[in-house]
Structure formats: C-alpha cells, structure tokens
Amino acid sequence: MASTPQFVDFVVEQLNASGQVSTKKMFGEYGLYWGDKLFALVCDNRLYMKPTAAGRAFWPVVVEAAPYPGAKPSFLIEEQLEDRQWLATFARLTVEELPEPKPKSPKRRISP
Secondary structure, X not given: OOOOHHHHHHHHHHHOOOOOEEEEEEOOEEEEEEOOEEEEEEEOOEEEXXXXXXXXXXXXXXXXXXXXXXXXXXXXXXXXXXOHHHHHHHHHHXXXXXXXXXXXXXXXXXXX
16 A cells, blocks of 8 residues: 555654655655655655664664565654654654765766
8 A cells, every 4th residue: 555645744744843854756655855865764654764873762662664575674653643843853863863865976978
C-alpha cells in the first residue's frame, strides 16, 4: 500500500515548525528532506527516521523497523506524530548528526 498524499502533508505540517522540510516522491513512497539532507521516509503511511546516536539518546525506548523489505532498520515514529514539539526536536537532532550530502557531479554532455 502506497502512502497517501494527505498523510504525507500531515507529517510535513507537523515537522515544518522545525525547519525547511520538503518531500520527494520515490518509488511510490516519499523521502523527507531538511534542506539537502534526506532524513526520513514515509512508507505505507508510516514515518521512519534515520537512526542516529542523538535520536537514541533523546528517545531511549526507540522502536525500530525496516521501511521496506531489505532496508536497514529505521526509527519508526507512531504515537509521537501528534506531538509537534517532540517531533520537531527529534527531527532537528537527527538532521544535525547526519553527514552533509555528497556534492552531485555535473552531468556529462555527449557531443554529437
């Protein structure tokens, strides 16, 4: 089951108190970006954040699950979705610990 746009909009609305959150549709699901950093996925109407030490320290009783078959486990956020302040803080801590994305290499042009 793919995620619904309404659920994704709700999650983004909850997170946008924390900063510049945007989405990109990926394989029928959604990636959540803070600036250029991919920090979370929405799959099957569930929010998964990348695991970090800061996130684990903030939320000592984390729930981990794979967002899709074969994926590494991520932090599954369920009950806290309604708590905008908690969610914003958790997202900020996660993003601060993630490395900067690698610069994209320029596309090569093929001469005729």
